[in-house]
Amino acid sequence: MLRFVLRRLVQVIPTLLLLSLLVFAWLRSLPGGPASAFLGDRATPQRIAELNRILGLDQPVLVQYWRFLVRVASGDFGTSTITGEPVLAEIGRALPATIELSLAALVIAVVLGIPLGYVAAQYRGRPLDVTTVIGTLIGVAVPVFFLGYLLKSVFAVQLGWFPPSGRQAVDVDATNVTGFAVLDGFLTQEWDASLDALSHLVLPAVALATIPLAVIVRITRASVLDVLGSDFVRTANSKGLSPSTVRGRHVLRNALLPVSTTIGLQVGLLLAGAVLTEKVFVWGGIGTLLAGAIEQRDYPRLQALLLLGALVYVLVNLLVDLSYAIIDPRVRLS
Amino acid sequence: MTALLEVRDLQVAFTRRREPDTVAVDGVSFDVAPGQVVGLVGESGCGKSVTSLAIMRLLPARGVRVSGSVRMDGTDLLTLSGSEMRARRGRDLSMVFQDPLSSLNPVIPIGLQVTEVLRRHRGMAGDKARQAAAELLERVGIPDPRRRLDSYPHQLSGGMRQRALIAIALACQPRLLIADEPTTALDVTIQAQILGLLSELVRETGAALIMITHDLGVVAGLCEAVNVLYGGRIVERAQRHRLFATPRHPYTHGLLRSIPRLDAPPGEELEAIRGSVVDNLPWAHACAFAPRCPRAIETCTEVTPVAETSGGRLLRCHNPVPANAE
Numbered sequence: 001m002l003r004f005v006l007r008r009l010v011q012v013i014p015t016l017l018l019l020s021l022l023v024f025a026w027l028r029s030l031p032g033g034p035a036s037a038f039l040g041d042r043a044t045p046q047r048i049a050e051l052n053r054i055l056g057l058d059q060p061v062l063v064q065y066w067r068f069l070v071r072v073a074s075g076d077f078g079t080s081t082i083t084g085e086p087v088l089a090e091i092g093r094a095l096p097a098t099i100e101l102s103l104a105a106l107v108i109a110v111v112l113g114i115p116l117g118y119v120a121a122q123y124r125g126r127p128l129d130v131t132t133v134i135g136t137l138i139g140v141a142v143p144v145f146f147l148g149y150l151l152k153s154v155f156a157v158q159l160g161w162f163p164p165s166g167r168q169a170v171d172v173d174a175t176n177v178t179g180f181a182v183l184d185g186f187l188t189q190e191w192d193a194s195l196d197a198l199s200h201l202v203l204p205a206v207a208l209a210t211i212p213l214a215v216i217v218r219i220t221r222a223s224v225l226d227v228l229g230s231d232f233v234r235t236a237n238s239k240g241l242s243p244s245t246v247r248g249r250h251v252l253r254n255a256l257l258p259v260s261t262t263i264g265l266q267v268g269l270l271l272a273g274a275v276l277t278e279k280v281f282v283w284g285g286i287g288t289l290l291a292g293a294i295e296q297r298d299y300p301r302l303q304a305l306l307l308l309g310a311l312v313y314v315l316v317n318l319l320v321d322l323s324y325a326i327i328d329p330r331v332r333l334s
Numbered sequence: 335m336t337a338l339l340e341v342r343d344l345q346v347a348f349t350r351r352r353e354p355d356t357v358a359v360d361g362v363s364f365d366v367a368p369g370q371v372v373g374l375v376g377e378s379g380c381g382k383s384v385t386s387l388a389i390m391r392l393l394p395a396r397g398v399r400v401s402g403s404v405r406m407d408g409t410d411l412l413t414l415s416g417s418e419m420r421a422r423r424g425r426d427l428s429m430v431f432q433d434p435l436s437s438l439n440p441v442i443p444i445g446l447q448v449t450e451v452l453r454r455h456r457g458m459a460g461d462k463a464r465q466a467a468a469e470l471l472e473r474v475g476i477p478d479p480r481r482r483l484d485s486y487p488h489q490l491s492g493g494m495r496q497r498a499l500i501a502i503a504l505a506c507q508p509r510l511l512i513a514d515e516p517t518t519a520l521d522v523t524i525q526a527q528i529l530g531l532l533s534e535l536v537r538e539t540g541a542a543l544i545m546i547t548h549d550l551g552v553v554a555g556l557c558e559a560v561n562v563l564y565g566g567r568i569v570e571r572a573q574r575h576r577l578f579a580t581p582r583h584p585y586t587h588g589l590l591r592s593i594p595r596l597d598a599p600p601g602e603e604l605e606a607i608r609g610s611v612v613d614n615l616p617w618a619h620a621c622a623f624a625p626r627c628p629r630a631i632e633t634c635t636e637v638t639p640v641a642e643t644s645g646g647r648l649l650r651c652h653n654p655v656p657a658n659a660e
Contacts, residue, residue, distance in 0.1 A: 230436065231431060231436040231437040232437055232438055232439040232440070234431070234437070235431060235437045235438065235499070236439070237392055237423070238390060238392060238424060238428060238503075239423065239428070239450065239454060239502065240420040240421060240422065240423035240424035240425060240454055240455065241420070241424075241450060241454055242454075245450070245454075249442065249450070253441050253442070254439070254440070254441055327441060328440070328441050329440075329443075329488075330440060330441075330488050
């Protein structure tokens with residue numbers, strides 16, 4: 001187990017290296033660049049050339065890449081061309097916000113998705129199932145930003161149940177410990193701060209959770225239907241076991257295998273969805289950083305963010321593989 | 335002797351919206367005495383597995399219509415509530431299935447799959463249940479049973495898996511065991527072992543056995559009474575030795591003639607029954623076997639044959655093979 005984890009972690013290095021090269025080449029093949037974006041209306045060919053020289057962008061791409069690698073090896077991802085701040089510091093500040101949002105969305109999607117999918121499968125073809133399936137279709141089809149604005153206008157603006165944007169009200173005196181607003185409130189026992197952060201979290205988390213929720217419901221439903229028809233469930237029933245034992249011990253455990261893969265894949269998509277959700281709800285996390293970096297062609301920040309995304313994706317998939325080994329004894333980690 | 339199980343006029347139909355029902359079992363009746371080994375024989379699609387699932391009430395609730403009665407100890411199993419039936423399943427009657435690999439839960443150790451039925455019906459728990467499970471595995475001939483409790487199905491051979499399934503089925507000493515083609519998925523040598531084990535265990539425990547098979551060899555070695563099914567109806571029933579000695583129904587006759595024999599002259603061609611089972615059951619105003627029957631006469635395509643009993647033999651045929659033939 002430990003050797004498996006270590007080997008997989010080592011495999012991450014070549015993956016990230018290759019990816020960094022692709023990202024590097026891709027960014028520099030885009031029209032425009034940080035110099036023209038930074039100078040805007042004041043851009044002249046001379047000024048752009050001068051700024052490029054200062055930023056080192058006049059060098060051949062391979063030389064730039066080599067310099068980038070050398071700096072990264074010592075933990076330096078460069079400074080943002082927008083703010084002039086070290087990229088890692090920026091990301092470190094924004095990361096808790098995005099993790100908090102993504103985690104909340106994931107919890108909503110999993111905690112609601114698996115039972116809903118299960119129930120839909122049990123009532124296959126009946127109104128409850130049909131309603132659920134249609135609901136998931138809508139859930140997958142509605143764009144995140146549209147749903148975000150819809151939720152905001154109904155529940156924040158018209159009903160006033162939740163705050164429309166931000167992570168915490170300005171007048172709440174919250175101590176920053178970890179950067180996770182809800183957790184910080186618990187740690188410092190500032191319950192009002194926790195509660196306030198939580199109420200800010202609801203709408204964006206729901207908006208972000210919709211697509212993964214719909215996907216998890218559908219996969220769970222299909223997987224449960226598959227398992228319900230299997231021979232070993234018939235065996236379990238032939239033993240006279242109670243329906244709850246058959247469900248929990250025999251059906252659910254087998255049905256969760258494909259669901260866990262799906263959850264892993266959804267985590268990657270959550271990061272993509274977070275960009276839009278953060279925009280709508282002025283969340284100030286990684287998504288906001290990313291959007292700004294793309295607009296301004298902020299190469300260092302983009303490189304760091306894209307590699308971070310890849311790293312998260314790889315790690316989550318490692319977790320999925322580990323969960324497989326726990327659920328299914330036929331999977332050996334070697 | 336009073337019967338342990340009385341199946342009367344069992345009918346199972348699969349219903350679909352906007353389509354005519356598919357009748358899989360069409361008025362099957364038979365008895366099983368305590369400790370008796372009864373065979374249900376027929377080719378694929380004759381309704382033998384559906385009959386067993388209907389007795390166990392393991393058919394899906396939706397899309398299936400079951401009628402008739404299945405009395406065990408005088409109680410009609412078909413009228414019991416779901417929880418009443420669950421209390422009997424695994425305790426009074428249990429079942430061994432065809433494919434041992436897919437019939438065991440792949441992600442749960444064998445031990446738990448045995449103990450859960452003990453816990454359910456015997457109220458055993460913890461070490462006591464584990465001990466009992468190990469004894470059961472030992473009794474069905476699984477070596478090193480204590481260690482095997484922690485094995486998963488994929489770590490066992492096919493024969494061992496089927497032994498484990500038999501251990502599960504016999505865990506609570508049911509009085510009726512239904513074995514649905516328990517040897518089909520196994521090697522020939524293993525088949526013989528499993529059949530030997532089954533007949534030994536039912537003799538030891540005094541359980542009655544309904545053996546469902548397409549293999550007359552299995553019947554010959556095991557069953558006292560044999561029911562031959564065709565198209566969802568019993569076409570012939572007799573004691574084993576009489577059925578093998580003088581098959582009267584052309585279908586039974588054909589089945590026996592299609593078995594290769596060691597003492598047959600070399601080069602002799604094996605006889606086969608023409609055609610194959612048809613989906614819908616043309617029992618209305620005809621004999622369902624008539625299109626494939628070498629002895630079919632005009633009446634066979636006009637009148638449904640009724641089951642007639644004489645001398646302990648049930649026969650559903652207008653033109654049976656003469657009793658003195660062969």
